[in-house]
Amino acid sequence: MTLHRHVAKAHVPKDPDWEAKVRDSFKLQGVMGLIGATLAAVEPGRVEIHLPFRPDLTQQNGFFHAGVTSTIVDSAGGYAGHTLMPPGAGVLTVEFKLNLLAPADGELLIAEGHVLKSGRNLVITRGEVYAIKDGVATHCATMQQTLMTMYPKD
Amino acid sequence: MTLHRHVAKAHVPKDPDWEAKVRDSFKLQGVMGLIGATLAAVEPGRVEIHLPFRPDLTQQNGFFHAGVTSTIVDSAGGYAGHTLMPPGAGVLTVEFKLNLLAPADGELLIAEGHVLKSGRNLVITRGEVYAIKDGVATHCATMQQTLMTMYPKD
Amino acid sequence: MTLHRHVAKAHVPKDPDWEAKVRDSFKLQGVMGLIGATLAAVEPGRVEIHLPFRPDLTQQNGFFHAGVTSTIVDSAGGYAGHTLMPPGAGVLTVEFKLNLLAPADGELLIAEGHVLKSGRNLVITRGEVYAIKDGVATHCATMQQTLMTMYPKD
Amino acid sequence: MTLHRHVAKAHVPKDPDWEAKVRDSFKLQGVMGLIGATLAAVEPGRVEIHLPFRPDLTQQNGFFHAGVTSTIVDSAGGYAGHTLMPPGAGVLTVEFKLNLLAPADGELLIAEGHVLKSGRNLVITRGEVYAIKDGVATHCATMQQTLMTMYPKD
Numbered sequence: 001m002t003l004h005r006h007v008a009k010a011h012v013p014k015d016p017d018w019e020a021k022v023r024d025s026f027k028l029q030g031v032m033g034l035i036g037a038t039l040a041a042v043e044p045g046r047v048e049i050h051l052p053f054r055p056d057l058t059q060q061n062g063f064f065h066a067g068v069t070s071t072i073v074d075s076a077g078g079y080a081g082h083t084l085m086p087p088g089a090g091v092l093t094v095e096f097k098l099n100l101l102a103p104a105d106g107e108l109l110i111a112e113g114h115v116l117k118s119g120r121n122l123v124i125t126r127g128e129v130y131a132i133k134d135g136v137a138t139h140c141a142t143m144q145q146t147l148m149t150m151y152p153k154d
Numbered sequence: 155m156t157l158h159r160h161v162a163k164a165h166v167p168k169d170p171d172w173e174a175k176v177r178d179s180f181k182l183q184g185v186m187g188l189i190g191a192t193l194a195a196v197e198p199g200r201v202e203i204h205l206p207f208r209p210d211l212t213q214q215n216g217f218f219h220a221g222v223t224s225t226i227v228d229s230a231g232g233y234a235g236h237t238l239m240p241p242g243a244g245v246l247t248v249e250f251k252l253n254l255l256a257p258a259d260g261e262l263l264i265a266e267g268h269v270l271k272s273g274r275n276l277v278i279t280r281g282e283v284y285a286i287k288d289g290v291a292t293h294c295a296t297m298q299q300t301l302m303t304m305y306p307k308d
Numbered sequence: 309m310t311l312h313r314h315v316a317k318a319h320v321p322k323d324p325d326w327e328a329k330v331r332d333s334f335k336l337q338g339v340m341g342l343i344g345a346t347l348a349a350v351e352p353g354r355v356e357i358h359l360p361f362r363p364d365l366t367q368q369n370g371f372f373h374a375g376v377t378s379t380i381v382d383s384a385g386g387y388a389g390h391t392l393m394p395p396g397a398g399v400l401t402v403e404f405k406l407n408l409l410a411p412a413d414g415e416l417l418i419a420e421g422h423v424l425k426s427g428r429n430l431v432i433t434r435g436e437v438y439a440i441k442d443g444v445a446t447h448c449a450t451m452q453q454t455l456m457t458m459y460p461k462d
Numbered sequence: 463m464t465l466h467r468h469v470a471k472a473h474v475p476k477d478p479d480w481e482a483k484v485r486d487s488f489k490l491q492g493v494m495g496l497i498g499a500t501l502a503a504v505e506p507g508r509v510e511i512h513l514p515f516r517p518d519l520t521q522q523n524g525f526f527h528a529g530v531t532s533t534i535v536d537s538a539g540g541y542a543g544h545t546l547m548p549p550g551a552g553v554l555t556v557e558f559k560l561n562l563l564a565p566a567d568g569e570l571l572i573a574e575g576h577v578l579k580s581g582r583n584l585v586i587t588r589g590e591v592y593a594i595k596d597g598v599a600t601h602c603a604t605m606q607q608t609l610m611t612m613y614p615k616d
Binding site for chain 4: 248249275276298300302
């Protein structure tokens with residue numbers, strides 16, 4: 001038997017307002033304004049966040065700080081999960097694991113989160129981060145994340 | 155045989171300038187100035203970073219964003235490792251894993267990193283984050299981290 | 309303010325049969341019999357599993373295989389969580405992260421799991437693994453784990 | 463700018479004996495014989511390990527134990543990395559993180575490891591595990607792993 005590489009399935013949102021709720025929630029994340037991140041794409045089960053370089057986002061070598069990378073990829077994964085959650089539900093990060101593959105060196109950092117498995121309570125996502133330098137993308141980080149669906153109390 | 159809980163060993167720095175090099179490097183991290191974090195303690199194999207609350211450090215529910223938590227605990231672990239590295243060596247985060255135990259809700263966030271194992275090339279650390287609210291500390295995150303020693307090329 | 313190292317709290321089980329249910333469940337894990345692991349200690353929020361060395365538990369260098377280490381520390385963490393779960397609830401591992409600190413070289417491997425945070429749905433544990441060689445314990449692995457409480461359907 | 467999903471690159475082995483060295487090392491892993499795992503595919507930067515179901519590989523619900531899943535996916539990732547290492551070099555798992563996506567329920571477990579980033583000292587891999595039940599594959603686990611190249615001392 002030959003095993004084919006895992007292919008992302010088409011996700012069907014349970015909430016007709018999936019896009020608006022993510023865009024509204026993003027505006028409430030004070031830290032996104034502070035660092036200058038923008039919500040570049042919102043699709044069912046997939047979200048992309050962009051972050052232009054600034055000297056006040058760096059670690060000691062002048063590259064984007066790993067915590068800044070974490071900030072945008074955690075939100076990209078979290079909102080990717082949020083697009084698939086039912087109306088009224090909130091999203092909470094349970095944990096994530098980030099491997100840094102290359103220095104986050106570039107004029108722009110792009111984080112993409114997508115859903116691997118969407119369960120009733122838990123959603124598992126993956127995130128990839130790319131540093132764009134002179135227009136060329138380098139895969140600089142990869143994340144594995146667990147989210148929890150917060151159902152409204154009634 | 156009874157097994158005793160792991161006890162932190164006394165670490166002996168290889169670099170007599172261990173404290174100055176960490177304090178100097180911290181000043182070069184642009185993001186620490188942006189968010190308002192300070193280096194509260196530097197000891198051999200242990201570093202503490204403090205971060206007072208500000209509305210522009212939050213996620214959608216008004217608590218510290220997990221990425222902000224990551225930012226200070228990644229640096230706390232990284233500098234804890236750096237105190238034990240030889241003169242001239244730089245520190246690089248290979249990966250970290252963060253579990254969020256409780257909302258990071260409080261007037262102050264404290265991240266503590268300490269070294270579990272210090273090898274020639276790799277250093278393994280643990281980080282704990284506490285949210286201080288009305289003076290009471292809640293353990294809000296725990297991290298496991300791998301660092302790499304970057305030896306100078308000669 | 310001085311921050312004190314996190315101290316394990318006394319855990320109070322919700323299920324009076326916490327010990328028996330863990331011991332009964334352990335017997336159902338076929339793999340524990342296969343590898344020869346035993347349940348050495350069961351306490352509220354803490355479980356210890358012992359595994360004597362055998363040549364058929366090894367990786368290519370003759371040490372315990374990391375997967376064998378995972379097997380006993382995943383169960384130690386899982387059962388540590390299970391002791392605190394309500395009557396009728398099952399335990400499921402959501403994810404774990406294992407750092408290997410030293411070769412698992414010895415005549416005995418000891419895995420200890422203990423609960424860091426016990427929530428209604430999720431339980432976060434830590435695991436430590438020690439290799440005992442000529443009676444001396446070496447800390448050879450550390451784990452961070454997320455468990456889910458599986459409530460019975462009614 | 464549209465960002466394309468990460469595509470696996472063609473890997474070029476540095477060691478002409480990449481396949482033989484992996485197959486020889488696999489035979490030295492005592493635990494693979496114990497559990498009945500086989501090396502189903504060895505390609506540059508990609509390895510697949512198969513494991514037929516047996517009742518002595520289970521956890522308390524009769525599915526493959528997470529530690530057994532770890533055992534084969536850790537080795538699949540490790541050997542995927544090993545195919546790309548230079549002659550004489552050994553491979554060591556630094557750490558891995560495993561998310562369990564679904565019960566490992568089936569007549570066969572397939573673990574696939576592939577290299578994400580191959581550096582001089584560190585190699586980052588990803589692993590996917592599928593449970594085959596009645597011929598249908600369910601994606602039951604995903605792993606992110608860090609390996610170290612062990613250069614021979616001279």
